[in-house]
Amino acid sequence: MTASAAATAAATSAAGTAAPVPVEGARPVVLVVDDDSRVRTVVAWQLEAEGYRVVEAGDGGAALRSVVTDRPALVVLDVSLPGTSGLDLLRRLRAEGDLTPVVVLSGRCGEGDRILGLDLGADDYLVKPFSPGELAARVRSVLRRSGTRGPSRPPATPDPASKLRIDPWTREVELDGEPVPLTAREFDLLAFLAANPRQVFTRAQLLEQVWSSMRSWQSEATVTEHVHRLRHKLGARYLVTVRGVGYRLEP
Structure with missing residues (x-):
């Protein structure tokens, strides 16, 4: 041995x-x-x-x-x-x-x-x-x-004072106390940006981080479309476009 x-x-x-x-x-x-x-x-x-x-x-x-x-x-x-x-x-x-x-x-x-x-x-x-x-x-x-006990429930992000509540444990989102229905990929994108508040990411970086192994058959237009859908559901105040660069989440 x-x-x-x-x-x-x-x-x-x-x-x-x-x-x-x-x-x-x-x-x-x-x-x-x-x-x-x-x-x-x-x-x-x-x-x-x-x-x-x-x-x-x-x-x-x-x-x-x-x-x-x-x-x-x-x-x-x-x-x-x-x-x-x-x-x-x-x-x-x-x-x-x-x-x-x-x-x-x-x-x-x-x-x-x-x-x-x-x-x-x-x-x-x-x-x-x-x-x-x-x-x-x-x-x-x-x-x-x-039989292994799972991790303690992580806190929702960002700060509840922002009125936007993202719970990574249950994959639920609330805005002003009301549930917001998101697709799995919309949630993944929003949760990633929320975990890095105010940090600017290019479309290529978001495609890499959120879509990962599916990148070979996705284009950067996919990111643009998902950001558009999130803005429609959450309003424009949270997802900010940094012209010529990409997007950030503003808590």
């Missing part, structure tokens, strides 16, 4: 083969493993907005080290990794008795690929491109099934 394998097995044995429940304060740790830094960034933003602490790894070796040192409550694992593939990494963890819940991300949508991932011990399987909101929902579902 290799040194890293021994360390992983030792950590698992100490936990009694049950999935560890690491927390920082009340925040479960989620390990995001993907060789694409853009995917890691958008997944981390979504999960951190919901109260999790996120650690990242870009390859299998870094992921194995993080499993031992950070003891995540759950792993979000990409199949296509340099060197050791995601499925090989999953197979190794399960062979060593590590029962940490794993949500697999894959660009392969075939039934056989999903069955293989689940048979190897994955707790859920999500096909790329995916919605960050859906991934977060699956993370919550898997953690509930594993």
